[in-house]
Each structure stands twice: as structure tokens, then as C-alpha cells.
Amino acid sequence: MANKITxxxxxxxxxxFYDEIKAxxxxxxxxxxxxxxxxxxxxxxxxxANDRERITxxxxxxxxxxxxxxxxxxxxxxxAWPTKMVEWNGKTGIIMPFYDKKFFFSSGPxxxxxxxxxxxxxxxxxxxxxxxxxxxxxxxxxxxxxxxARAVRRLHAAGLAHxxxxxxxxLVDPITGSACxxxxxxxxxxxxxxxxxxxxxxxxxxxVIETKHLALDDKQRKLPxxxxxxxxxxxxxxxxxxxxxxxxxxxxxDVNDSGRDEELSMGAKxxxxxxxxxxxNRVKAQQLSPAELPQGDPAKMPYTICGPYLKxxxxxxxxxxxxxxxxxxxxxxxxxxxxxxxxxxxxxxxxNCEAKWFVFDNTTKPKCPFxxxxxxxxxxxxxxxxxxxxxxxxxxxxxxxxxxKQTLYKWHANNLVSPSERTSEADKKPVGDxxxxxxxxxxxxxxxxxxxDVTEKKPIAIGEYVPLTxxxxxxxxxxxxxxxxxxxxxxx
Amino acid sequence: xxxxxxxxxIDTSGSMKGEPIESVKVGLSDMIATLRQDxxxxxxxxxxxxxxDREVNQILPLTELADLQIPNIITPDSGPTFLGxxxxxxxxxxEVEVQKGTPxxxxxxxxxxxxxxxxxxxxxxxxxxxxxxxxxxxFASIIACAAGPKAKIEPLKKLTDQVFTLDTxxxxxFKKFFxxxxxxxxxxxxxxxxxDSLELPGPPAEVNIVI
Numbered sequence: 001m002a003n004k005i006t007x008x009x010x011x012x013x014x015x016x017f018y019d020e021i022k023a024x025x026x027x028x029x030x031x032x033x034x035x036x037x038x039x040x041x042x043x044x045x046x047x048x049a050n051d052r053e054r055i056t057x058x059x060x061x062x063x064x065x066x067x068x069x070x071x072x073x074x075x076x077x078x079x080a081w082p083t084k085m086v087e088w089n090g091k092t093g094i095i096m097p098f099y100d101k102k103f104f105f106s107s108g109p110x111x112x113x114x115x116x117x118x119x120x121x122x123x124x125x126x127x128x129x130x131x132x133x134x135x136x137x138x139x140x141x142x143x144x145x146x147x148x149a150r151a152v153r154r155l156h157a158a159g160l161a162h163x164x165x166x167x168x169x170x171l172v173d174p175i176t177g178s179a180c181x182x183x184x185x186x187x188x189x190x191x192x193x194x195x196x197x198x199x200x201x202x203x204x205x206x207x208v209i210e211t212k213h214l215a216l217d218d219k220q221r222k223l224p225x226x227x228x229x230x231x232x233x234x235x236x237x238x239x240x241x242x243x244x245x246x247x248x249x250x251x252x253x254d255v256n257d258s259g260r261d262e263e264l265s266m267g268a269k270x271x272x273x274x275x276x277x278x279x280x281n282r283v284k285a286q287q288l289s290p291a292e293l294p295q296g297d298p299a300k301m302p303y304t305i306c307g308p309y310l311k312x313x314x315x316x317x318x319x320x321x322x323x324x325x326x327x328x329x330x331x332x333x334x335x336x337x338x339x340x341x342x343x344x345x346x347x348x349x350x351x352n353c354e355a356k357w358f359v360f361d362n363t364t365k366p367k368c369p370f371x372x373x374x375x376x377x378x379x380x381x382x383x384x385x386x387x388x389x390x391x392x393x394x395x396x397x398x399x400x401x402x403x404x405k406q407t408l409y410k411w412h413a414n415n416l417v418s419p420s421e422r423t424s425e426a427d428k429k430p431v432g433d434x435x436x437x438x439x440x441x442x443x444x445x446x447x448x449x450x451x452x453d454v455t456e457k458k459p460i461a462i463g464e465y466v467p468l469t470x471x472x473x474x475x476x477x478x479x480x481x482x483x484x485x486x487x488x489x490x491x492x
Numbered sequence: 493x494x495x496x497x498x499x500x501x502i503d504t505s506g507s508m509k510g511e512p513i514e515s516v517k518v519g520l521s522d523m524i525a526t527l528r529q530d531x532x533x534x535x536x537x538x539x540x541x542x543x544x545d546r547e548v549n550q551i552l553p554l555t556e557l558a559d560l561q562i563p564n565i566i567t568p569d570s571g572p573t574f575l576g577x578x579x580x581x582x583x584x585x586x587e588v589e590v591q592k593g594t595p596x597x598x599x600x601x602x603x604x605x606x607x608x609x610x611x612x613x614x615x616x617x618x619x620x621x622x623x624x625x626x627x628x629x630x631f632a633s634i635i636a637c638a639a640g641p642k643a644k645i646e647p648l649k650k651l652t653d654q655v656f657t658l659d660t661x662x663x664x665x666f667k668k669f670f671x672x673x674x675x676x677x678x679x680x681x682x683x684x685x686x687x688d689s690l691e692l693p694g695p696p697a698e699v700n701i702v703i
Binding site (some may be wrong): 058109110113116118119121124128129181250252255256257258259261284287288289292322443 | 493494528529531532534535558593595596597598600601602630632645648
């Protein structure tokens with residue numbers, strides 16, 4: 001048994017660990033605490049004054065601003081944030097919480113390994129190696145992306161850039177739709193603490209790659225920032241939802257040197273594989289291996305299958321903003337679009353469909369884009385309206401697709417409420433639910449005190465139901481921000 | 493999807509017989525098992541093994557990591573070390589097995605070459621003639637490992653500046669060597685520093701660097 005070491009941390013508390021390296025990262029050696037609630041990671045090389053100050057801030061003031069708040073407990077699930085600093089044998093160490101066990105494979109060929117995001121973001125790895133019970137479904141992958149966008153939004157709101165967002169630095173669990181940002185000790189404070197890495201291949205923004213040959217102090221040199229985090233975030237979301245890289249297409253930018261080709265394809269000449277006008281970087285599906293299909297071929301699975309809200313943001317990230325960082329969507333915009341997209345999904349009617357959920361598109365003959373199963377039956381779509389001034393409702397271009405046993409929440413009933421880390425326990429409870437009952441679609445009121453059937457001009461008491469028929473108008477909430485729904489029925 | 497071709501040349505001359513070659517086999521299969529747990533490697537890495545003694549054999553043609561099986565490696569009781577001939581075969585196999593960039597199709601990554609020997613090339617003339625051709629093949633890295641007390645460093649230094657020596661030829665040192673090889677192979681998926689483009693991980697403590 002290794003010796004137990006006891007140290008006093010920078011905040012005066014006692015830190016214990018066994019003197020045995022349990023894991024090694026790029027720059028740190030990791031030791032376990034006896035109770036396995038935290039780890040101590042020591043930098044192998046002595047750190048400089050700048051790093052020391054940065055880490056002091058990360059375990060101190062930056063941590064307090066995010067975690068010593070009413071929402072602090074929520075964020076603890078989304079970050080493995082360093083909490084303290086220690087010194088031992090001339091080395092500096094940080095204390096970090098143990099990763100939750102859901103972020104380790106519990107069975108199968110990779111048992112015990114961390115769930116690095118790459119497993120879930122690559123078509124080949126998903127199709128060929130990943131056990132089916134580890135993949136989650138398309139909806140839980142959407143939830144996972146919401147967590148990532150939310151965590152990045154929080155960092156950016158604090159003025160911090162992660163600077164190395166990649167599937168290596170975010171552990172994910174598609175089964176529960178969870179994500180946790182790790183390696184938060186290398187955070188960058190723009191203008192104060194410069195970045196040490198330019199990022200991880202696949203996620204480095206084009207302007208960073210394009211200028212990496214310049215000296216660090218060159219004014220033209222672009223280094224990681226909140227804007228480059230936005231690029232990495234967009235790539236992550238695209239990859240988790242579509243299992244291919246948005247810039248890896250068929251265009252060859254240097255015939256002779258694959259390294260140079262890579263640099264151009266991810267940098268100066270980067271071009272979205274689904275760019276609507278410049279089609280020169282389209283994927284050549286015949287060059288893909290069978291394991292990369294069907295996800296690898298955008299002709300079979302275009303990015304539009306992610307629905308209208310995400311399509312718009314992908315366009316901003318990879319068309320308008322690819323070489324113009326200021327046009328890239330913010331993490332908050334991604335979060336909002338992802339949350340709204342969860343309201344557009346339908347369960348696939350094919351019990352063997354791996355995706356299980358898909359964004360319902362009623363502009364064409366609706367079918368699951370993943371397995372091809374057409375949708376049969378009647379389906380209500382609730383179009384949301386709200387009243388900026390009293391009594392005059394305008395469309396929000398926001399809708400909710402109904403499915404059997406689906407639930408309605410406060411954030412649907414009122415546009416001033418949005419689901420986030422601030423959502424109270426009370427607001428997390430559904431306020432209504434939908435059923436296909438006695439051959440018609442109904443909404444049962446569970447907790448909407450002033451819901452009203454506008455068409456019939458009568459209130460719907462708690463526990464009562466209202467049928468969802470074509471054109472029916474239902475006011476969900478009479479207060480400010482309260483939404484009106486107009487029912488539309490699709491038949492297939 | 494581009495592949496990362498990895499060529500491993502292993503000395504199977506008589507002096508490797510017994511514990512040394514058995515340790516190499518264990519090291520290799522541990523390395524394959526480790527790489528198979530690495531999603532980056534599983535997606536891109538292809539491996540080929542060429543053995544050399546008086547015969548030169550490509551015992552494993554370039555194969556995707558997931559699909560390969562390490563064939564049995566056998567060593568004759570005695571005989572010369574035809575490293576030159578092995579490099580000739582390497583050059584020929586690369587022509588056939590590595591996808592070159594064309595205007596229509598992206599090429600594979602620049603290949604990695606590892607050479608492991610416990611002696612010196614017996615076919616000196618062939619060896620010296622082939623070296624310029626090997627250097628022309630545009631390897632991302634050529635790493636030579638001189639194992640044991642009889643390995644000669646000088647000839648290897650003509651092939652690459654990255655020559656490492658293993659003092660002993662036991663299972664522990666080979667294991668550490670192969671752990672390091674798998675780190676080198678996996679480096680493409682790691683964070684890139686602001687000051688350097690690609691930095692190889694440092695060699696394990698048991699390996700001595702010859703500069």
C-alpha cells in the first residue's frame with residue numbers, strides 16, 4: 001500500500017492522497033484521495049509565476065463567481081473545476097473532484113475507460129466499435145449538446161475562454177444526456193493570461209491555424225479566445241448530432257503534402273462541406289469506408305435534419321462566420337436553439353431505429369431521416385404566439401410537436417421563462433401532458449391555473465382536458481409573457 | 493478518411509531468438525491492445541510489420557488497427573541481418589499501400605517508421621544505397637531503436653537522428669519502448685501548443701537518446 005500524504009491546501013484545509021500515480025495527463029500526474037471523492041493532480045514541471053497566478057484565480061475568484069451562487073450545485077455537474085492548490089516536493093498541484101461514474105464505460109470492450117467524446121462523434125467508431133447500449137439516442141445526444149453549450153455559455157459570461165474545447169476535454173454520457181468540461185485549469189482570461197495551447201486538431205478555428213506560423217507577439221497572430229471557443233462548440237454540436245466533421249470534405253488543397261493539405265483545409269481554405277453555394281468541398285461518398293456510412297454522406301443525411309433553428313446557426317458558424325469570427329453564434333444562442341429543437345422531435349415509429357428520435361419536418365412527406373421509416377398517423381403541431389402588447393398575439397416562429405405522453409412545461413406556457421440552471425424545482429414539474437386518447441389528441445391540464453380554451457371561450461380546470469382539433473386556440477397563461485397556442489393537425 | 497500508416501521493422505536475426513523476441517511480441521501485442529482503446533488511433537491508424545534476418549518478410553501488410561492480427565514471429569537460429577533489404581521492401585510496399593494525394597482524393601498522413609534492431613546491418617552496401625530513397629518517402633518520423641549491448645548506433649544514425657538505445661532486452665524495457673511508440677502514434681489527437689506544431693512525447697526513462 002502506498003504511503004498516505006497529508007498536506008495543507010492554499011485555503012487552509014487538509015488534503016490527503018496516496019503516493020501513487022494513478023493516471024497521467026499531458027502535463028500532470030494524478031493521485032487519488034483515500035475516500036475517492038477528489039484527485040490531486042501535480043504539474044510535472046515547476047510552474048511559472050503567470051501560471052501560478054492564473055491557477056490561484058481559477059481555484060479562487062473565478063470558481064467562487066460560478067460555484068458560490070444559488071446555481072452553484074448545478075454547475076458542479078457540468079465542470080470538474082479545480083477547488084484548491086497544494087505544494088509538495090517543489091511541485092504544484094490542484095485538487096479536482098472525481099469524475100462521476102457515468103463518465104466511464106461500465107461494460108463492454110472499453111470498460112473502465114473515460115467516455116471521451118470522440119467515441120460518439122465519429123461515424124466509424126459508432127458504427128463499428130461502440131456497443132449499442134452506450135450510444136444513447138438522438139434526443140439524449142441533443143441533451144448532451146445542451147449541457148455543453150450551457151457550460152460554455154457560463155464560462156463566456158464570466159469572461160473566460162476555455163481555449164481547448166475538444167472531445168478530449170469534455171467527458172460525455174449519451175445514455176443520460178450529460179456532459180462535463182474537464183481540464184479547466186488551462187482556462188484563458190483574454191488579455192490577462194495568454195493561452196498555452198492553440199487547441200486540438202478538428203476544433204482549432206481557421207484564423208488560429210492560418211496565423212500559427214507567426215510569432216506569439218505578432219499583431220496578426222490569432223490565439224484562442226471566446227470567438228474560437230464558439231467555432232469549437234459549433235464543430236462539437238455538428239459532430240455529436242451528425243457524426244462527421246463539418247470541414248472534412250473531398251476538396252484537396254495540396255496534392256503532395258497531406259500535412260499541408262490538412263492545414264489549408266482547416267485554416268485558410270476551410271470550407272463547409274455543405275456550403276449552399278460553393279460546392280467544391282462536397283464529401284465524395286465513394287471514398288468513404290462502409291463503416292462511415294450513412295452518417296458520413298451529407299447527401300443522405302444533410303444538416304437540415306437537425307431542424308430549422310440549428311440549420312440557421314450552422315449556417316452562421318460554418319458559412320458566414322467560418323472566416324469571420326464575429327458572426328459566429330454565441331454559446332447562449334446554441335443553447336436556446338438546441339432547447340427549442342427538443343420541442344420538434346418525434347419518436348420514430350420503427351422500434352429498431354437506433355436514433356429513436358428525429359426532428360419532424362412536415363414540409364415534405366415526414367419520415368425518420370436515420371432509418372427511413374415514414375411517419376403514419378395524425379399529429380398535432382402547436383404553434384406558439386405571444387402578446388407583446390395586450391391582446392394582440394404574434395407568431396414566435398416556435399412550435400411544439402406533440403407525441404403520446406409528452407409533457408408541457410412552464411417554459412412552454414410563458415415566454416419569459418426559459419429552461420436553464422435557474423429553473424426552480426417547482427418549474428421542472430410538467431404543467432400538462434398530451435395523450436392520444438379515444439381516437440383523439442388531448443391536452444390534460446395538470447398545473448396551469450388560468451389556461452383557457454379560446455375557441456370555446458371556457459376555462460379548463462386542473463385535471464380537465466381539452467381536445468386538440470385543427471385551428472383550436474388555447475391560451476396557456478393569462479399573465480405577462482403568457483403564450484397562446486394554435487393547433488395544426490397533420491395527417492399522414 | 494485519411495489513414496496514418498505505421499511501419500514497424502523488426503530484427504529477427506539469430507541473436508533475437510529467445511527472450512528478446514518473446515519480449516518484443518509481448519510489447520507489440522500490448523501496444524496493439526492499448527491503441528485499440530484509443531478512439532483516435534482506432535479511427536486512423538494502420539500498421540504493417542516487416543521482419544528481417546537473412547530473409548525479409550512483410551508478415552503483416554498495412555492493415556487497419558481494428559482488423560489486424562499479429563502473425564507469429566519466428567527467428568532462425570543464426571544468420572545475417574538484412575536491414576538494407578528490409579528498407580527496400582519498405583519502399584516498395586509504401587508505393588503500393590499508402591494512398592497518395594491526387595487532385596481527386598486526399599492522401600494518407602505521412603507515415604511513421606519504427607526500426608528495432610539488436611545488431612547492425614549485414615548488407616551495408618544495400619543499406620547505404622537505400623537510405624536516400626527512404627528519406628525521400630517523406631516520413632513524418634523515423635525512429636530507430638538499438639536494443640541491447642551489441643546494437644550499433646552509427647549505422648542507424650545515417651537513417652535518422654532519432655536513435656534510442658535500450659540497455660537491456662528484457663520484457664520491461666521493450667514494454668516501455670512500445671508504450672512510448674503508442675504515445676507517438678496517438679499524438680495527432682492531442683492539444684497543440686502555441687509555440688510548436690507537433691511535439692513528440694518524451695521517451696521513457698529506460699530509453700537513452702543518442703544525439
